[in-house]
Amino acid sequence: MLRRSARAVTIVQSVVGLLLILTPTLLVWQHLGMTRVFEISPRHPYGVTVTDDRHEDGNSVATLVRSDDAFVMRCDLGAAYAWPFCKLQFHLGEAGKGMDFSQFDSITFNMRYAGPFGRKIRLHLTNFEPEFSRIGDWNSQRYDSVEFDVPAQSTFTIPVNVLRTADWWIASNHVPLEKTYSRFDNITAVEISTGSVPSGQSVSIEVRSIEFRGKWISNTKLLTYLVAAWIACGVFGLSLSLVHVRSNLSASNARVELLATINKALELEARDLANQAYTDPLTGALNRQGLREVLMKRLHVAGRVDEEMAVVFMDLDHFKRINDEYGHDAGDEVLKGFAGVIHGEVRSSDKLVRWGGEEFLLLCPETDVAHAVAMIEKLRTALSAQAWPHGLRVTSSFGVTSLKPDEDFGAAIKRADGALYRAKANGRDRVEIA
Numbered sequence: 001m002l003r004r005s006a007r008a009v010t011i012v013q014s015v016v017g018l019l020l021i022l023t024p025t026l027l028v029w030q031h032l033g034m035t036r037v038f039e040i041s042p043r044h045p046y047g048v049t050v051t052d053d054r055h056e057d058g059n060s061v062a063t064l065v066r067s068d069d070a071f072v073m074r075c076d077l078g079a080a081y082a083w084p085f086c087k088l089q090f091h092l093g094e095a096g097k098g099m100d101f102s103q104f105d106s107i108t109f110n111m112r113y114a115g116p117f118g119r120k121i122r123l124h125l126t127n128f129e130p131e132f133s134r135i136g137d138w139n140s141q142r143y144d145s146v147e148f149d150v151p152a153q154s155t156f157t158i159p160v161n162v163l164r165t166a167d168w169w170i171a172s173n174h175v176p177l178e179k180t181y182s183r184f185d186n187i188t189a190v191e192i193s194t195g196s197v198p199s200g201q202s203v204s205i206e207v208r209s210i211e212f213r214g215k216w217i218s219n220t221k222l223l224t225y226l227v228a229a230w231i232a233c234g235v236f237g238l239s240l241s242l243v244h245v246r247s248n249l250s251a252s253n254a255r256v257e258l259l260a261t262i263n264k265a266l267e268l269e270a271r272d273l274a275n276q277a278y279t280d281p282l283t284g285a286l287n288r289q290g291l292r293e294v295l296m297k298r299l300h301v302a303g304r305v306d307e308e309m310a311v312v313f314m315d316l317d318h319f320k321r322i323n324d325e326y327g328h329d330a331g332d333e334v335l336k337g338f339a340g341v342i343h344g345e346v347r348s349s350d351k352l353v354r355w356g357g358e359e360f361l362l363l364c365p366e367t368d369v370a371h372a373v374a375m376i377e378k379l380r381t382a383l384s385a386q387a388w389p390h391g392l393r394v395t396s397s398f399g400v401t402s403l404k405p406d407e408d409f410g411a412a413i414k415r416a417d418g419a420l421y422r423a424k425a426n427g428r429d430r431v432e433i434a
């Protein structure tokens with residue numbers, strides 16, 4: 001995941017670098033170059049023809065003379081038609097399929113005009129538009145026109161945006177106002193017509209070339225594409241860094257989780273080790289180290305709470321015989337069973353300690369001697385009810401005493417031990433109070 005996102009970061013950096021180089025380069029190139037030229041000339045004649053007003057019941061006569069480097073239209077303007085004209089036409093498309101001139105912004109002419117009266121010509125661009133135009137009806141195409149004086153020099157340039165849709169075309173096609181703007185996206189013909197010249201005159205128009213010039217891509221379009229590229233790059237970079245941050249976060253979360261798991265395992269192990277250190281492995285009772293730990297805590301509590309604690313010394317009766325008759329393993333089973341019975345009967349706050357061999361100590365906090373004796377009677381009943389290995393009958397002798405809050409623990413043990421001794425001496429399976 002990390003390696004993949006590192007690769008993506010490198011890609012974004014490369015794209016940003018590329019855009020940094022491309023942006024100024026393309027803008028300068030667009031400004032100075034990227035020029036697209038469409039030429040009409042004898043080398044590219046595009047179906048040149050001439051026409052005049054005879055099909056409008058006029059009597060003007062247009063003739064076309066072609067040479068290697070020019071088209072010459074000679075026109076004798078008659079008087080039969082009210083607006084006599086001759087036209088030089090270049091056909092760029094048929095059946096409504098023209099050429100897109102939208103990107104052109106200037107037209108450069110190389111031409112000469114000869115005539116006795118004025119120097120006016122008209123330029124028409126016919127644009128086929130399915131909404132208004134019909135195939136076969138030439139005048140149904142949009143007429144974008146301009147009339148101007150031909151300059152004295154043969155080469156001159158006019159901007160495309162001076163062409164306007166002809167009023168007669170707007171009127172005859174009932175074009176709504178919002179659609180009266182010029183359109184150059186489907187040009188089917190370029191026409192050069194005589195201008196407003198009275199009848200009876202002869203005019204000669206010699207065209208060497210007409211060049212439509214523009215940019216392959218407009219400045220606005222180029223800027224839009226560049227801004228879009230920068231935004232796409234920015235969005236991609238941003239989402240990439242989000243993915244990067246998220247993957248880092250989940251990696252560190254996983255590390256934290258792993259550490260927490262290890263910590264827990266170590267805690268459990270430490271608790272296990274501590275338990276092992278304080279516990280007798282055979283019976284599960286506390287060992288002497290465990291007793292010390294309990295007493296440390298208990299003394300602390302006893303320092304605050306004025307309460308007494310019963311201390312009971314217990315010793316299994318004739319345990320040696322069990323070992324001798326049934327073996328050490330049977331003896332171990334009895335010791336385990338004995339501790340199990342005690343643990344099952346006493347409160348969880350009571351602490352059973354294996355003092356050594358078959359001797360056990362029971363500490364009963366907040367318990368006086370009378371209650372301790374009652375509890376020992378319960379223990380004796382439970383011991384006799386227990387099913388022992390080999391059908392044995394297991395009993396224990398008990399010596400009980402009370403530990404005062406500020407008393408030395410050793411002294412209490414000694415007293416309990418003395419009581420136990422008396423219990424043994426007085427016949428076993430009984431309790432004696434110190």
Ligand SMILES: Nc1nc2c(ncn2[C@@H]2O[C@H](COP(=O)(O)OP(=O)(O)OP(=O)(O)O)[C@@H](O)[C@H]2O)c(=O)[nH]1
Nearest residue numbers: 315316317318319320321323328329331332357358
């Ligand atoms: N199986 C087993 N026996 C143990 C263990 N610890 C001590 N013993 C035995 O416990 C016996 C204790 O015997 P004694 O001290 O004579 O006491 P007793 O036979 O119980 O006699 P009284 O206490 O007078 O009733 C000895 O035989 C020890 O070897 C132990 O962990 N497992």
